Ligand SMILES: Nc1ncnc2c1ncn2[C@@H]1O[C@H](COP(=O)(O)OP(=O)(O)OP(=O)(O)O)[C@@H](O)[C@H]1O
């Protein structure tokens with residue numbers, strides 16, 4: 566045993582001072598010089614050799630070098646072989662260790678194997694057995710290295726895939742948002758265009774304006790201004806969504822929205838000669854939702870109700886206040902019913918219910934599950950983008966509301982929107998933000 570303090574680190578011979586990368590590195594740990602040297606002679610042509618004469622020196626080498634296999638004497642003065650094994654595995658978990666034993670108990674050997682020694686050889690060792698044990702350990706090390714590399718590559722690949730998926734999802738969301746802006750702006754634009762045409766007709770041949778002309782023009786201009794503001798609001802809302810910007814909770818009075826909806830829907834080209842009625846809340850209340858969003862939800866539902874059949878039918882909008890939360894167990898999805906956003910729904914009384922009821926043909930059971938999917942439409946590419954209900958669904962989810970659809974073939978459909986009611990905003994303005 567060499568007892569030279571500090572721990573003696575026996576450096577590799579000069580010819581292997583700069584180990585080439587792919588040759589395995591073998592650490593020989595024995596406190597007796599004889600076995601150390603003979604092991605070096607046996608392996609010097611096959612591996613880069615590092616030698617240590619005690620535990621601390623071995624651990625230091627393992628910290629400084631990438632060692633593949635260690636041949637370790639169990640019985641050493643100072644730190645025992647078992648303890649060195651434990652620490653080596655701690656410093657370099659992938660390191661393979663072949664233990665050299667003289668008269669050890671099975672207990673010691675069991676302990677060594679539990680500490681993940683890969684083999685043990687009796688001392689004095691037989692050269693071919695020792696060669697086979699080290700070669701085997703080197704192979705294990707290479708295989709484990711490969712497995713580790715593959716696992717790392719796989720993980721890298723998975724991360725890349727995940728990144729790409731997120732990128733794609735973001736691009737898709739962005740695409741849907743742009744499409745939604747165009748979809749939503751189309752409604753107010755149609756109204757603006759209709760009003761501008763009316764003004765043109767009225768003004769086209771006039772050489773001078775009568776008082777009632779002026780009143781007519783002022784009235785139409787007010788609507789146009791409102792619709793232009795609406796367009797600006799819509800694009801602002803979506804663009805702020807793209808920037809992930811969140812405003813503080815907005816609040817809007819329901820009756821103001823229902824009144825605006827009435828004005829808008831009456832002049833909408835989809836109205837045709839359908840019967841149309843709006844019934845306000847007996848006592849006005851507000852909801853936590855942006856006014857533009859709520860109008861958009863209700864307008865989409867109303868226009869769908871107008872368009873559900875070409876023949877004249879009636880469309881009724883009604884606001885109601887409920888003084889109790891919904892009993893969600895009553896709402897079962899069925900071929901005639903769908904309840905949306907149950908998971909997110911803030912089911913708190915008082916609840917405000919706004920229903921959009923039509924006496925159209927109803928929704929066939931095979932179509933009902935699809936109506937909220939983006940781009941699903943039965944109206945043909947020229948008449949429907951299939952985005953309306955998808956937008957409705959998204960806005961309701963954001964507002965933590967719920968939407969129930971009940972439909973009966975030949976009798977019509979009711980879309981009922983539920984939102985928690987809150988006191989009116991102090992100014993009772995349309996959009997308090
Ligand atoms: N009240 C209704 N009665 C019968 N079917 C309806 C009703 N509302 C929606 N649908 C069905 O749901 C489909 C999807 O509606 P959605 O509003 O998403 O798209 P769209 O109205 O077809 O097109 P867009 O709203 O983009 O102009 C409609 O094409 C229609 O088949």
Ligand SMILES: [Mg+2]
Pocket residue numbers: 865868869949952953954
């Ligand atoms: Mg629609």
